[in-house]
Amino acid sequence: MTDWHDLTLGKRPQGRWSLTADWIIADTAAGRRLVQGGEVVVEGDHVVYVGTRFEGEVAARYDMGAALIAPGFVDLDALSDLDTTLLAHDNWPSERKGRVWPQSYVDRGPYEMYSPDELVAQKRFAFGQLLLNGITSAAPIASLFYREWGETVSEFTAAADAAEEMGLRVWLGPAYRAGGMVVDEGGVTRPVFDEPRGMAGLEDALAFAADMQGRGLVSPMLAPDRVETCTADLLKRTMAAAEDLDCPVRLHMAQGQMELQTVRALHGKTAPELLDGLGCLTPRLLAPHATVATDADLDRYAANDVTVVHCPLVSTRHGGALRSFAKLRDMGVNVAMGTDTAPPDMVLNMAVGMMACRLVDGHGSITSADMFDAATLNGARALKRSDIGVLCEGGKADIAVFDMNDPAMAPRIDPVQTLILGATGRVTRATIVDGRLSMRDGEVAGIDMLAARQQMQEQFDGLVAKYPERTLGHPPVAEIFPPTYPRLKGA
Numbered sequence: 001m002t003d004w005h006d007l008t009l010g011k012r013p014q015g016r017w018s019l020t021a022d023w024i025i026a027d028t029a030a031g032r033r034l035v036q037g038g039e040v041v042v043e044g045d046h047v048v049y050v051g052t053r054f055e056g057e058v059a060a061r062y063d064m065g066a067a068l069i070a071p072g073f074v075d076l077d078a079l080s081d082l083d084t085t086l087l088a089h090d091n092w093p094s095e096r097k098g099r100v101w102p103q104s105y106v107d108r109g110p111y112e113m114y115s116p117d118e119l120v121a122q123k124r125f126a127f128g129q130l131l132l133n134g135i136t137s138a139a140p141i142a143s144l145f146y147r148e149w150g151e152t153v154s155e156f157t158a159a160a161d162a163a164e165e166m167g168l169r170v171w172l173g174p175a176y177r178a179g180g181m182v183v184d185e186g187g188v189t190r191p192v193f194d195e196p197r198g199m200a201g202l203e204d205a206l207a208f209a210a211d212m213q214g215r216g217l218v219s220p221m222l223a224p225d226r227v228e229t230c231t232a233d234l235l236k237r238t239m240a241a242a243e244d245l246d247c248p249v250r251l252h253m254a255q256g257q258m259e260l261q262t263v264r265a266l267h268g269k270t271a272p273e274l275l276d277g278l279g280c281l282t283p284r285l286l287a288p289h290a291t292v293a294t295d296a297d298l299d300r301y302a303a304n305d306v307t308v309v310h311c312p313l314v315s316t317r318h319g320g321a322l323r324s325f326a327k328l329r330d331m332g333v334n335v336a337m338g339t340d341t342a343p344p345d346m347v348l349n350m351a352v353g354m355m356a357c358r359l360v361d362g363h364g365s366i367t368s369a370d371m372f373d374a375a376t377l378n379g380a381r382a383l384k385r386s387d388i389g390v391l392c393e394g395g396k397a398d399i400a401v402f403d404m405n406d407p408a409m410a411p412r413i414d415p416v417q418t419l420i421l422g423a424t425g426r427v428t429r430a431t432i433v434d435g436r437l438s439m440r441d442g443e444v445a446g447i448d449m450l451a452a453r454q455q456m457q458e459q460f461d462g463l464v465a466k467y468p469e470r471t472l473g474h475p476p477v478a479e480i481f482p483p484t485y486p487r488l489k490g491a
Contacts, residue, residue, distance in 0.1 A: 002060040004430075010167060010445030012435045015059035016043040021067040022404060023415040025372075026050040027392040032373070034415070040069055042397045045435040050391050066405035067429060068415040070372075071391040072136025072398040073346040074379025076250065076309045077288045077338025080126040080140030080159070082460045085341055089317050091481050094258075095183040098471040098480060099145060103184045105470045106192070113146040113466050118459050120158040125452045126344070127159075127168050131439040132449070133345050133425035134400030136432075137379065137388050139171040139250060139286065141340060144225055146463060146470075150176040150201045153208045160218045166446040167438030169398065171221040171248060171383065174208060176201025177229040181258065183472050191228060191262055198234045202241070209245050217434060220247045227253035227271040228262040232278055239280045248383060250286040250309070251275075254293035256320070272297035272306075281306050286382055288338055290328075291320040298331060307334045307382035310374065312353035314341035325357040325374075326365035336379040337371075345425035346375050347402075354420065368417045397435035403427040 007013055024038035027050075041049035041058060049056070091097045101110065114122070123140070130138050140159070144150065151174035163170040178198025183189045202222075209220030222242050224230045230238075230251075242249045253259065253271035263271045272293060275281050281304035288309040290298070301308060310322055322328070328335050339349055350371040357366040380389030387396045402423070404415055409422045419427070431439040438445050464481070468474045 002062055004062045004064070004440070007062070007437050007440070009437055009440055009443055011437065012044070013042075013060065013437075016041060016048065016057070017060045017062070018042065018054060018058045019062050019064055019069055019399070019401070021064040021069045021401070023068045024050060025068070025070040025391055025416070027071070027390040027395070032369070038069070040391065040399065042432075042435055045397055047391060047393060047395050047397050049393060064401055064429065066403070068402045068404050068419060069391070070134075070400050070402065071376045071389050071395075072400045072431060072433065073134050073375045074137040074336065074383070074389045075130065075135045075339050075344070075346060076139045076286050076307070076336050076379050076382060077311050077340040078126075078130055078135065078138035078140050079142075079339055079342060079344045081122050081142035082456055082463070083342035084143050084145060084463070085314060087464070087481055090484070095187065095189050096472050098467045100181045100183045100189055100472075101470055102472040103182055104474070106182055110148050110470075112148045113463055114459070116155065119155045120162070121452070122456060122459065123155070123159045124162045124166070124447055125449070125456050127162055127166050128444040128447045128449050128452065129344050131166065131168055131431045131433075131444050132428060132442065133343070133347070134402065134428040134431055135339075135344065135346055136398035136400065137169040137383070139221055139248070141223075141250075141338070142175065144175060144177065144180075149197060150174060150225070153204050156208055157211075160212060160215065162446070164217050166444060167217070167433045167436045169217045169388065169433055171219045172208075172212060173205050173221040173223040174201070175223045175225045176205055177225040178231045178234045179229045181228070181262070185472075187472070189258070191266065193231060195231050195234065198231065199237070202234060202237060206241055206245070209247060213245075220245060222247060222249045224249070224251050226259065227251055227275070228259045228266075232274070235275065235280050236278055239282060239284070242284050247284070248286055249284050250288070252288050254287070254297055255289040255291055257292065260292050270294060270297055272300045276300045276304070286336070288340065289315055289320070289322070291315050291322055298328060298333065301328075302331045302333045305334070307336050307378070309338040310335050310353060311338040311340040311349065312356050313339070313345070313349045316352055316356055317341070321356045321360060322353075324360040324365070325353060325370070326361045329370065334378050334381055335374050336382045337375040343425070347419060347423055347425040347427075350375055350420045368414075368420045371420060372416055397432055399430075399432040400428060401430040403429050
């Protein structure tokens with residue numbers, strides 16, 4: 001056996017090489033199987049063998065010991081900024097805590113609260129966090145609350161460069177919108193629209209998508225921001241363009257009461273009902289979060305092969321839940337997974353998703369296999385890919401290695417159940433993407449995560465300091481986000 005640490009971070013090893021471990025998840029013609037004492041052999045960017053001991057020649061073998069080698073996670077709502085929703089969990093209502101622009105801020109002119117360099121830096125840091133958690137394929141998502149309007153082509157071009165440098169497979173597209181929510185001095189929230197600006201954003205996104213075609217680890221995606229911030233014409237043009245580009249579209253809908261009430265007031269329908277009438281429910285559509293979807297909405301998803309992107313951690317933090325994973329699964333709806341919040345921990349999301357489903361439908365409604373498949377196979381299906389989210393001969397060498405010997409994770413039982421019910425993503429030892437070692441033992445290719453962590457904290461603190469400018473009544477930060485307990489005087 002060769003020392004695992006001899007491999008160069010960020011590089012693809014030469015020749016045919018292998019990983020061995022106590023446990024491996026293998027995808028076979030008969031279905032997904034656990035291999036005890038197995039081996040994965042990689043050559044170039046592909047897996048050439050998964051099973052018991054490989055009898056052929058390899059340039060090097062690396063024994064991971066008490067570990068689970070698995071397909072890397074597919075995250076279809078992957079956090080790519082510094083998560084401002086963390087500020088909302090203990091601070092509400094949202095329209096008085098900077099989560100909705102006040103009219104006074106709109107009148108003075110919204111502006112970018114991060115510099116171009118800061119926008120790029122936060123995406124690099126976020127990509128590093130995804131790799132730390134065993135995520136090998138990601139469709140990044142960021143908030144537009146602190147943006148002037150939408151995301152820019154320049155920042156996403158830099159994001160594409162970062163993904164290729166660091167070794168993360170991504171579906172990218174700058175978010176655009178035709179409107180936003182505004183709260184007046186009386187506390188009344190309403191949508192305001194600027195459709196030409198939304199159409200210009202779509203054109204920019206299409207130009208970016210054309211540039212990304214065939215670019216290594218980067219694929220195009222169209223990302224209209226939220227259904228309540230888009231006009232019907234913008235949605236129709238987006239779906240038509242996605243057909244021409246042959247790319248996915250992610251649109252947040254059926255995710256909260258503000259959206260539900262706004263779309264009903266504007267159109268007299270729920271968001272899925274609106275899109276169905278526009279001919280915009282298609283297999284290309286990735287739809288987080290479905291937590292306020294009606295039974296009729298779910299029927300529409302099932303009939304049109306829409307993928308629901310389940311983000312249980314962020315939903316349950318806000319008191320919501322998918323109702324339920326088991327119900328959608330039994331209806332034939334493809335349920336994939338997203339993280340959408342900090343930490344971008346897919347293992348934790350699987351655990352919370354399992355618990356939420358059992359609270360709704362009972363103990364026998366869902367298994368660890370359901371959750372793991374959603375985080376791998378179902379995400380790949382949504383992207384129309386058969387070579388990711390799997391660990392099999394001919395598949396991409398997108399691999400996550402999880403430590404099964406962590407002292408905080410005992411006793412160990414079945415490795416998948418132990419991972420989901422007894423661990424978090426912090427037990428991820430390595431992440432391999434396209435045959436490249438992108439993360440090993442907390443080190444990420446192309447970035448110093450410890451130094452970046454300090455930079456990101458300073459950047460986030462600077463953002464929070466600006467919240468009074470974009471909060472109703474412009475109260476001080478201490479009033480918008482009071483401490484959990486009163487501060488000790490004199491301290």
